[in-house]
Amino acid sequence: MKTSARLIVLHPSVHKHGGASHRIWLLLFVSFFTFAFIFTLFTTRDSITTTTRTTTSAAAASSNSRLPKPVFDALLHYAATSNSTATADRLSSAELKSIAAVLRRCPTTPSCNFLVFGLTHETLLWNSLNHKGRTVFIDESSYLITKLEEKHPQIEAYDLQFTTKVSDLYNLIDYAREQIRNKCRPVQNLLFSDCKLAINDLPNHIYEVDWDVILVDGPRGYFAAAPGRMGAIFTAGVLARSKRGGGGAKTHVFVHEIDREVERVCSNEFLCRDNLVESKGSLGHFVVEKMDENSFEFCPNSSSSPSSISSWADD
Structure with a gap:
C-alpha cells in the first residue's frame, strides 16, 4: 500500500x-x-x-508643374505693358501674347521644350512662363551668357560663334538648294551635319531634345557684316522636321523681325509660307510637321522661286 x-x-x-x-x-x-x-x-x-x-x-x-494661370497672366501683363511701345529689339504686346499662348497650351503638357535663339529683354519672361519646362537660350555673345549665368544660374544658356554673314544670304540659299539631298537635307542629325547653314557645335544633348517651340530672335542681323539668322532659321526647320517622336509631331517656330530680308527669305525657304499660321506685327508663327527621313524638300507644296520670296514682302 x-x-x-x-x-x-x-x-x-x-x-x-x-x-x-x-x-x-x-x-x-x-x-x-x-x-x-x-x-x-x-x-x-x-x-x-x-x-x-x-x-x-x-x-x-x-x-x-504648370505656372498658375493668375501668375502667368500677371507676368505677361506687366511684360506686355512695359513693351507697349515696341522697339526694334523688343517684342510688342501682341507678339508676346502670341508666343505666350502657345507656351500655355504646350503640345507636351504640362510644360514645353523651348529653344530660344538670342538673349533679349524677354529672356527672363520666357524662362518664367515655361515653368518647370526645358528652356534653353543660345546667343552669339559669350559676355552676355556669362553675365546671365552669374545673375541667374538656374537658366540654361550657351554661347555660339556664327560663321555666316548677312551679305552672304543669296549665296547660302543657292548652296542649300544644291545640297538639299546631301549636306543640307531637311531631315538629319545636325550634330554630324556639314551644311554651312547648320548649327552643329552645341552640346550634344541639345540635339537629343524634341523641341516643342523654337523662337528665332537672334543673332544680330541689321547690317551686312552681322551673322544674320540664316543658320538659326535653317536649324529650326531641320530640328522640327527631324523629331524622333518624344513630343508632338508639330513644332511651333516663331521668327522675329520677319519683315527684314534675311528673316523673310530664309523663313520662306526653310519654314515654308504654307506653314505660316499667324503674323503679329513683325513676328511670324509657323507650325512645322515632322517629316520622313527620306524627304528631300523643305516646302513640297510651295515654290521657293525668287518671285514668291519677294511677293511676301508685299502681303
Missing part, C-alpha cells in the same frame, strides 16, 4: 510539471503571434500612409 500510495503521490507531481511546461509553450506561441500581428498592422498602416502621401505629393507636383 505504501508503494501504491507513493505511486499515487508521484503521478500528480509528474502531470503537474508537464502541464506547466505545455502552458508556457502555449503562452509563448500566442505571444509571438500577437506580437507579429501587431507589428504587421502598424507596418502596413505606415506603408499605406507613406504610399498615400507619395501619391498625393506626386499628384500635387503634377498639378503644380
Whole structure:
C-alpha cells in the first residue's frame, strides 16, 4: 500500500510539471503571434500612409508643374505693358501674347521644350512662363551668357560663334538648294551635319531634345557684316522636321523681325509660307510637321522661286 500510495503521490507531481511546461509553450506561441500581428498592422498602416502621401505629393507636383494661370497672366501683363511701345529689339504686346499662348497650351503638357535663339529683354519672361519646362537660350555673345549665368544660374544658356554673314544670304540659299539631298537635307542629325547653314557645335544633348517651340530672335542681323539668322532659321526647320517622336509631331517656330530680308527669305525657304499660321506685327508663327527621313524638300507644296520670296514682302 505504501508503494501504491507513493505511486499515487508521484503521478500528480509528474502531470503537474508537464502541464506547466505545455502552458508556457502555449503562452509563448500566442505571444509571438500577437506580437507579429501587431507589428504587421502598424507596418502596413505606415506603408499605406507613406504610399498615400507619395501619391498625393506626386499628384500635387503634377498639378503644380504648370505656372498658375493668375501668375502667368500677371507676368505677361506687366511684360506686355512695359513693351507697349515696341522697339526694334523688343517684342510688342501682341507678339508676346502670341508666343505666350502657345507656351500655355504646350503640345507636351504640362510644360514645353523651348529653344530660344538670342538673349533679349524677354529672356527672363520666357524662362518664367515655361515653368518647370526645358528652356534653353543660345546667343552669339559669350559676355552676355556669362553675365546671365552669374545673375541667374538656374537658366540654361550657351554661347555660339556664327560663321555666316548677312551679305552672304543669296549665296547660302543657292548652296542649300544644291545640297538639299546631301549636306543640307531637311531631315538629319545636325550634330554630324556639314551644311554651312547648320548649327552643329552645341552640346550634344541639345540635339537629343524634341523641341516643342523654337523662337528665332537672334543673332544680330541689321547690317551686312552681322551673322544674320540664316543658320538659326535653317536649324529650326531641320530640328522640327527631324523629331524622333518624344513630343508632338508639330513644332511651333516663331521668327522675329520677319519683315527684314534675311528673316523673310530664309523663313520662306526653310519654314515654308504654307506653314505660316499667324503674323503679329513683325513676328511670324509657323507650325512645322515632322517629316520622313527620306524627304528631300523643305516646302513640297510651295515654290521657293525668287518671285514668291519677294511677293511676301508685299502681303
